[in-house]
Amino acid sequence: MENGIAEYAELNVSSNFSFLEGGSHPEEIVKRATLLGYRAIALTDRNTLSGIVRFHMAAKNAGIQAIVGVRIDIEDGSSLICLPQDLNAYSKLTRLLTLGKRRSKKSMCRLWRADIIEHALGQILIVLPPLSFYMPKLHARQKKIEEEFSKELLEWAELLPGSVYLSASLRYRGEDKPRLQALY
Numbered sequence: 001m002e003n004g005i006a007e008y009a010e011l012n013v014s015s016n017f018s019f020l021e022g023g024s025h026p027e028e029i030v031k032r033a034t035l036l037g038y039r040a041i042a043l044t045d046r047n048t049l050s051g052i053v054r055f056h057m058a059a060k061n062a063g064i065q066a067i068v069g070v071r072i073d074i075e076d077g078s079s080l081i082c083l084p085q086d087l088n089a090y091s092k093l094t095r096l097l098t099l100g101k102r103r104s105k106k107s108m109c110r111l112w113r114a115d116i117i118e119h120a121l122g123q124i125l126i127v128l129p130p131l132s133f134y135m136p137k138l139h140a141r142q143k144k145i146e147e148e149f150s151k152e153l154l155e156w157a158e159l160l161p162g163s164v165y166l167s168a169s170l171r172y173r174g175e176d177k178p179r180l181q182a183l184y
Contacts, residue, residue, distance in 0.1 A: 009040040009067065011126060012081055012167060017051040018071075019107070028162050034062045042067035044081050047097065047109035067162035070097065071128075074111050077152055081117075081126035081167065089122025120160050128167045129183060148181060 014022030015029055024032070026043055041064065043055040052068055059066035069083040084090040092171040096119040100109035101116065117127070129149055156164045168183050170176045 007039075009038060009042065009065075011042045011067065011069070011083070012044055012071070012169065013042055013126075014045050014071070015043060015051045017048055017057070018045040021046060026051040027054075027058040030055065030062050030064065030066075032060035034064060038064060040065035040067055042069045042083065044069040044071045044083075045102065046071045047073060049094065065148050072096075072100075072111060072116065073109070074113055074116060078130060078149065079128045081128065083121050083124040083126070083141065085124060092119040092121065093123065095119060117159055119162065120163065123163060124165065125156065125160060125163055126165045126167045127156055 006038065010033070014030055015024055015026045016022050017026075022045065029041065041059070043051060045051055045065070047070065049068070050072055056066045056068065064136055067083060069081055071079055072082050073079045082093060082096075084093045096111065096115060097109065099115060100111040103110040126173065130145065153164075153166060166183065173178070
């Protein structure tokens with residue numbers, strides 16, 4: 001903390017535009033981030049940018065940086081947080097989402113790894129580990145899950161050097177320390 005201001009920005013936040021996941025309006029997320037002393041916060045709803053304008057305006061009015069992004073679920077791999085770094089990358093991201101939505105039923109989005117790679121220039125990609133990445137009750141399958149995810153993460157890093165990061169968030173379920181060690 002510097003001068004009472006948090007040096008932290010949450011990069012994986014869902015609003016009520018992520019149906020059955022996020023419960024807060026984008027403006028409420030910004031208000032809470034301001035109360036927590038954040039200088040920046042991201043809005044990364046699942047496969048949509050629907051709340052971004054409201055989020056951006058609220059952040060602008062609150063004097064904090066709005067980080068625009070989206071969580072993308074792909075058919076042949078782990079989910080990703082995609083953060084465009086400039087206007088050109090934002091345009092690529094909107095085209096990517098349009099492509100995925102045209103391939104599926106209403107409110108759905110179907111994308112594959114090749115689609116992400118094609119639209120990746122200017123994006124920061126944060127790879128999310130599968131929910132089952134560290135679950136001690138799955139002893140027999142755990143090593144395989146960890147190996148598959150590690151392989152996938154390395155493939156992303158090789159395909160898009162300097163643009164790929166690993167998400168490591170706390171779940172507060174008692175297994176955070178060994179889970180984070182397994183991710184490391």
